[in-house]
Amino acid sequence: MSDTPSTPEVPEPEPGTGPEGAEPRKRGAPExxxxxxxxxxxxxxxxxxxxxxxxxxxxxxxxxxxAPAVAAEEPQDAVPPRTLAEAAVAWxxxxxxxxxxxxxxxxxxxxxxxxxxxxxxxxxxxxxTAADAAPVRTATLASALAAGVLSALLLADGVAVNLLxxxxxxxxxxxxxxxxxxxxxRGWTLAWGAGGLxxxxxxxxxxxxxxxxxxxxxxxxxxxxxxxxxxRWPGVLLNPLGLFGAVGPGAVWxxxxxxARTGGARGSLAPIVxxxxxxxxxxxVFGALFAAADSTFADLLGSLxxxxxxxxxxxxxxxxxxxxxxxxxxxxxAAAPLRWDRIEVKPGRARxxxxxxxxxxxxxxxxxxxxxxxxxxxxGGYEAALxxxxxxxxYARQGFWQLLFATLLTLGVIALALRWxxxxxxxxxxxxxxxxxxxxxxxxxxxxxxLRRMQMYVDAYGLTRLxxxxxxxxxxxxxxxxxxxxxxxxxxxWLPRAVIASAAxxxxxxxxxxxxxxxxEQNVQRYGDTKKFDVDxxxxxxxxxxxxxxxxxxxxxxxxLKPLMESLGEDKAPWYAMSxxxxxxxxxxxxxxxxxDVNCYDLDxxxxxxxxxxx
Numbered sequence: 056m057s058d059t060p061s062t063p064e065v066p067e068p069e070p071g072t073g074p075e076g077a078e079p080r081k082r083g084a085p086e087x088x089x090x091x092x093x094x095x096x097x098x099x100x101x102x103x104x105x106x107x108x109x110x111x112x113x114x115x116x117x118x119x120x121x122a123p124a125v126a127a128e129e130p131q132d133a134v135p136p137r138t139l140a141e142a143a144v145a146w147x148x149x150x151x152x153x154x155x156x157x158x159x160x161x162x163x164x165x166x167x168x169x170x171x172x173x174x175x176x177x178x179x180x181x182x183x184t185a186a187d188a189a190p191v192r193t194a195t196l197a198s199a200l201a202a203g204v205l206s207a208l209l210l211a212d213g214v215a216v217n218l219l220x221x222x223x224x225x226x227x228x229x230x231x232x233x234x235x236x237x238x239x240x241r242g243w244t245l246a247w248g249a250g251g252l253x254x255x256x257x258x259x260x261x262x263x264x265x266x267x268x269x270x271x272x273x274x275x276x277x278x279x280x281x282x283x284x285x286x287r288w289p290g291v292l293l294n295p296l297g298l299f300g301a302v303g304p305g306a307v308w309x310x311x312x313x314x315a316r317t318g319g320a321r322g323s324l325a326p327i328v329x330x331x332x333x334x335x336x337x338x339x340v341f342g343a344l345f346a347a348a349d350s351t352f353a354d355l356l357g358s359l360x361x362x363x364x365x366x367x368x369x370x371x372x373x374x375x376x377x378x379x380x381x382x383x384x385x386x387x388x389a390a391a392p393l394r395w396d397r398i399e400v401k402p403g404r405a406r407x408x409x410x411x412x413x414x415x416x417x418x419x420x421x422x423x424x425x426x427x428x429x430x431x432x433x434x435g436g437y438e439a440a441l442x443x444x445x446x447x448x449x450y451a452r453q454g455f456w457q458l459l460f461a462t463l464l465t466l467g468v469i470a471l472a473l474r475w476x477x478x479x480x481x482x483x484x485x486x487x488x489x490x491x492x493x494x495x496x497x498x499x500x501x502x503x504x505x506l507r508r509m510q511m512y513v514d515a516y517g518l519t520r521l522x523x524x525x526x527x528x529x530x531x532x533x534x535x536x537x538x539x540x541x542x543x544x545x546x547x548x549w550l551p552r553a554v555i556a557s558a559a560x561x562x563x564x565x566x567x568x569x570x571x572x573x574x575x576e577q578n579v580q581r582y583g584d585t586k587k588f589d590v591d592x593x594x595x596x597x598x599x600x601x602x603x604x605x606x607x608x609x610x611x612x613x614x615x616l617k618p619l620m621e622s623l624g625e626d627k628a629p630w631y632a633m634s635x636x637x638x639x640x641x642x643x644x645x646x647x648x649x650x651x652d653v654n655c656y657d658l659d660x661x662x663x664x665x666x667x668x669x670x
């Protein structure tokens with residue numbers, strides 16, 4: 056490298072030259088190396104040059120500061136050039152000119168995908184897919200098989216305690232699958248599972264079909280909650296769909312487990328099959344011997360073993376398949392549940408205070424005026440309300456359904472109002488709580504008015520299944536409104552679970568109190584007060600009504616119970632297919648038989664119930 060002049064302008068050094076003792080660059084152009092060197096003024100006013108490697112060279116070419124030590128680099132030919140220009144400079148060639156179109160194409164990135172317009176847009180259901188389930192355990196397969204066998208043996212004769220018996224191996228299959236997947240049961244999971252099993256006790260206790268159906272449906276919903284473990288509204292509402300959707304993947308998952316166990320010596324099912332066969336043979340041999348030795352044991356054994364008929368073969372095979380598939384679907388869901396809580400429901404666009412509050416304030420004023428009139432009627436002002444000559448019962452019947460629908464619509468209004476509520480600060484939150492809290496309080500008064508109307512109507516015309524059902528629903532809606540008010544104070548994170556728990560609890564209580572028994576009991580009491588009794592209606596009730604109807608005097612008792620007992624039939628169902636209500640009814644009639652010499656058409660207490668057909 057040539058000496059550096061003392062002037063500020065420093066000529067560019069020739070290629071290949073450099074300060075003595077400076078380490079040359081290992082890659083890149085010589086011109087770039089010269090450009091990388093910085094010229095600055097030293098402490099004594101002289102011009103010094105700082106190389107790209109960190110060394111400082113004085114004006115006379117002496118090294119003022121050594122370059123810092125660096126790790127050894129790879130040879131030049133071992134480091135690939137990063138760009139075409141760098142490669143050309145390294146090899147001493149020129150870079151070919153690049154056209155404007157080529158430069159534009161390179162800057163624009165890869166060419167557009169012609170199929171991009173046909174791709175599926177993002178969905179709120181993205182991300183809910185569960186991970187692959189762990190390999191199925193032998194205990195899970197055995198539990199599923201037990202559920203299928205019990206379904207085929209017990210469910211063909213009716214539904215009672217047998218449904219609860221079948222649910223036990225189904226729950227065990229789900230438990231073993233969740234354990235294999237590393238899922239530990241939590242408090243809410245155990246609560247949902249216990250609640251589902253408790254609901255299945257309703258068919259075992261009550262003969263009426265309609266509360267039993269509600270209980271089974273609620274048990275299915277709680278079971279899906281226990282398997283998925285969700286806590287938000289999307290999961291609470293969509294869980295049953297996930298359980299239905301697990302039937303196909305669960306069957307494939309279980310079949311792979313069966314093939315894995317039958318394909319090799321380590322997982323062979325042959326020992327299990329042999330053990331089951333030996334156990335069956337032992338039970339048959341010794342059971343036959345003991346039955347021949349003792350008639351009481353023979354009767355017990357005969358009552359425990361289901362009656363098998365070849366004509367029931369297709370039905371029992373279908374029940375077996377449904378039992379196995381149901382257990383497999385529950386187990387697969389427990390092992391790999393869908394993540395419904397990952398569905399993000401974005402809140403609506405926040406509205407201004409006036410735009411949001413004005414309609415609700417007007418609605419609150421309307422509710423207040425209506426409730427003022429209702430309070431006047433409830434506390435004795437009937438004469439002011441009954442201007443058209445209506446009776447109390449007709450006035451009650453006229454508005455109950457409208458009030459029920461008003462309660463339902465109010466819940467919808469609250470949900471939409473929360474979605475578009477203002478939420479900029481504390482003042483907005485206070486406004487929302489005040490307006491919606493007032494609406495909830497006024498709605499509770501509407502609920503009380505509807506219940507009072509129903510009580511007046513029942514006192515006049517008696518209780519029916521429909522009337523007791525809508526009364527129970529109105530009570531539950533009032534409880535939901537109370538829960539919404541509590542959520543406005545303490546937060547709404549727990550609200551979905553609380554609403555579902557209240558619904559399941561209401562269904563359980565509704566089934567346990569025996570609605571048919573309550574209907575019969577109220578009509579019997581009404582007969583004692585008015586000497587009016589609708590025999591045709593109470594004869595269509597279930598066996599749960601027999602204990603109350605047994606209190607009627609003859610011949611009204613026999614007229615009311617005869618059609619009901621004829622619907623039960625003379626043939627008794629097996630113990631596992633007979634509810635407690637039916638068993639109790641048969642015991643009552645056997646202890647006090649019905650009279651055959653009565654003429655029910657000559658009774659002067661018949662109430663045709665002309666108002667029953669309306670609701």
